[in-house]
Amino acid sequence: MKILNVDQIRSLDQSTIQHEPIAPINLMERAALSFVDWFADRFKSKHPIKIFCGLGNNGGDGLAIARLLLERTYPIDVYVVRYAPRESDDFMHNHRRLKLVTENIHYIESATDIPTIRHNEIVLDAILGSGLSRPTEGIVKTTIEAINRAPATVIAVDIASGLYTDQPNKPGDVIVEPDYTVSFQLPKLAFVLPKNGPFVGEWHLLDIQLHKRFIDQAPTSYYYTQPKEARLLLHKRDRFSNKGTFGHALLLVGSYGKIGAAILAARACLRSGVGLLTVQVPQCGYIPLQTIVPEAMCRPDRNEHVLSGTSQLDDVPDPTDYSTIGLGPGIGKAPETLAMMKTLLPMLKKPIVVDADALNLLSENRELLVYLPKNSILTPHPKEFERLTKKWDNDYEKLDLLREFTRKYGVVVVLKGAYSAVATPEGDIHFNSTGNPGLSTGGTGDVLTGILTALLAQGYDSVEAAVLGVFTHGLAGDVVARKRGPIGMVASDVIDALSWE
Ligand SMILES: NC(=O)C1=CN([C@@H]2O[C@H](COP(=O)(O)OP(=O)(O)OC[C@H]3O[C@@H](n4cnc5c(N)ncnc54)[C@H](O)[C@@H]3O)[C@@H](O)[C@H]2O)[C@@H](O)CC1
Numbered sequence: 001m002k003i004l005n006v007d008q009i010r011s012l013d014q015s016t017i018q019h020e021p022i023a024p025i026n027l028m029e030r031a032a033l034s035f036v037d038w039f040a041d042r043f044k045s046k047h048p049i050k051i052f053c054g055l056g057n058n059g060g061d062g063l064a065i066a067r068l069l070l071e072r073t074y075p076i077d078v079y080v081v082r083y084a085p086r087e088s089d090d091f092m093h094n095h096r097r098l099k100l101v102t103e104n105i106h107y108i109e110s111a112t113d114i115p116t117i118r119h120n121e122i123v124l125d126a127i128l129g130s131g132l133s134r135p136t137e138g139i140v141k142t143t144i145e146a147i148n149r150a151p152a153t154v155i156a157v158d159i160a161s162g163l164y165t166d167q168p169n170k171p172g173d174v175i176v177e178p179d180y181t182v183s184f185q186l187p188k189l190a191f192v193l194p195k196n197g198p199f200v201g202e203w204h205l206l207d208i209q210l211h212k213r214f215i216d217q218a219p220t221s222y223y224y225t226q227p228k229e230a231r232l233l234l235h236k237r238d239r240f241s242n243k244g245t246f247g248h249a250l251l252l253v254g255s256y257g258k259i260g261a262a263i264l265a266a267r268a269c270l271r272s273g274v275g276l277l278t279v280q281v282p283q284c285g286y287i288p289l290q291t292i293v294p295e296a297m298c299r300p301d302r303n304e305h306v307l308s309g310t311s312q313l314d315d316v317p318d319p320t321d322y323s324t325i326g327l328g329p330g331i332g333k334a335p336e337t338l339a340m341m342k343t344l345l346p347m348l349k350k351p352i353v354v355d356a357d358a359l360n361l362l363s364e365n366r367e368l369l370v371y372l373p374k375n376s377i378l379t380p381h382p383k384e385f386e387r388l389t390k391k392w393d394n395d396y397e398k399l400d401l402l403r404e405f406t407r408k409y410g411v412v413v414v415l416k417g418a419y420s421a422v423a424t425p426e427g428d429i430h431f432n433s434t435g436n437p438g439l440s441t442g443g444t445g446d447v448l449t450g451i452l453t454a455l456l457a458q459g460y461d462s463v464e465a466a467v468l469g470v471f472t473h474g475l476a477g478d479v480v481a482r483k484r485g486p487i488g489m490v491a492s493d494v495i496d497a498l499s500w501e
């Protein structure tokens with residue numbers, strides 16, 4: 001699914017109005033109707049609803065929603081925040097219609113007009129939408145502050161008032177902090193950025209049948225991975241396949257005290273369809289690995305405690321023996337391990353997966369970055385990415401850094417976290433839609449490395465592997481969270497819940 005910018009969203013509305021064709025006021029009615037259907041589905045008991053409206057089309061949405069809620073016998077009060085002399089046409093139209101059916105329309109011009117909001121009430125925020133052009137101030141700001149202090153459930157219509165759709169807010173900007181954001185058709189970039197968490201809440205999209213051809217043709221570099229898009233990436237298995245068809249992966253993982261990371265990565269790799277798996281671990285990992293993961297072959301390193309690359313079986317692994325390599329989980333930063341990377345990286349010709357301390361070694365030895373084979377997948381969490389690049393001031397700057405880095409080195413970066421971002425060498429960014437805070441637990445990143453290594457070994461293109469792997473990893477986390485809640489989740493549960501259907 002595409003994420004479009006604010007100008008494109010405006011053009012999309014216009015294109016819908018022209019091509020369907022539909023009058024703007026009827027499009028607003030359709031948006032309001034879909035909002036009210038969503039609302040009535042979730043909020044069955046008829047608690048008092050306070051609807052705060054601005055004077056533009058977001059306010060127009062709020063007024064139309066108020067009328068439709070009234071038709072469904074919800075008790076409503078409408079508060080129009082009079083911050084400017086002019087209203088939009090569709091606001092005025094809905095204002096006239098609402099006045100015919102209720103007297104509960106109030107006007108906020110100064111702080112004393114702001115009502116007390118009680119805990120059993122529901123607040124709808126329709127003050128400012130995607131038309132925001134400057135930080136909130138004056139009576140708008142004071143009203144938002146009152147909403148944020150209130151103990152009520154707050155639902156933002158389209159986007160929280162004061163939050164920019166696709167540019168950074170400044171620290172100190174006053175923005176509605178909703179429990180829910182209910183928006184239309186396409187996600188907004190603001191919804192998937194970590195710093196915006198408090199200003200978005202749980203978000204939902206409603207399909208209001210905006211012009212499909214416009215969306216299909218609109219250029220963008222931002223995407224949001226939907227289940228059916230991820231499913232399309234999945235390779236079908238040929239009836240006459242054999243284990244050679246699905247590649248031979250090598251994992252270079254683990255160190256003394258972190259053999260668990262090796263085991264998690266290995267188990268996840270096997271559960272993600274790899275044909276054959278060899279795992280090189282320091283000697284101390286040999287027995288646990290062979291015992292717990294009998295499906296994997298093991299190359300014990302000559303070194304007892306850390307990876308040095310050379311094995312007791314032969315010398316450094318010959319990369320041409322393997323379809324791909326997964327490097328990093330649990331390896332630590334010993335000089336022997338750095339030496340292994342210095343030997344190995346220049347030998348590589350096919351994309352690999354790089355995670356954890358392998359990334360940290362790269363940030364401390366940046367001259368090695370140029371040896372990363374094109375289209376390799378790097379999986380930093382934000383701290384690791386910061387070490388590879390530099391500190392950023394806001395999430396938009398972070399996206400610029402992501403794009404700069406993937407273009408410069410020709411690699412794919414999976415920046416992990418909620419809505420993990422898969423950044424491609426071409427500069428596209430795919431935000432993931434699955435996953436939950438239960439995944440914030442040690443070892444889930446090692447599981448992801450195992451998954452991505454398995455997909456590369458099977459011949460997936462790197463971007464497709466990253467998008468599909470990150471999606472499936474998050475989905476497994478969601479399955480576990482539904483069964484036992486997010487709090488008790490451990491990384492092994494995620495492996496057990498992996499499903500490739
Ligand atoms: N056909 C359409 O255009 C549709 C639009 N919809 C709604 O329309 C909204 C966008 O409407 P508008 O473009 O009228 O914009 P808004 O309703 O977001 O804002 C209204 C006006 O307020 C002014 N403003 C901006 N920042 C301000 C600030 N900080 N303080 C005070 N005033 C400020 C601007 O002049 C802006 O045009 C969407 O968010 C959505 O809710 C929906 O009805 C769906 C269809």
Ligand SMILES: Nc1ncnc2c1ncn2[C@@H]1O[C@H](COP(=O)(O)OP(=O)(O)O)[C@@H](O)[C@H]1O
Pocket residue numbers: 356381416417418419420434435436437438439440441442443444445446447448473474
């Ligand atoms: N709040 C969250 N929502 C969704 N996914 C999350 C969240 N927190 C963490 N994750 C996912 O969990 C994984 C954690 O990886 P990482 O930080 O490398 O952990 P570790 O190093 O312990 O294995 C990543 O895939 C990340 O996207």
Ligand SMILES: [K+]
Pocket residue numbers: 058125126127128129156157158159160161
């Ligand atoms: K709003």
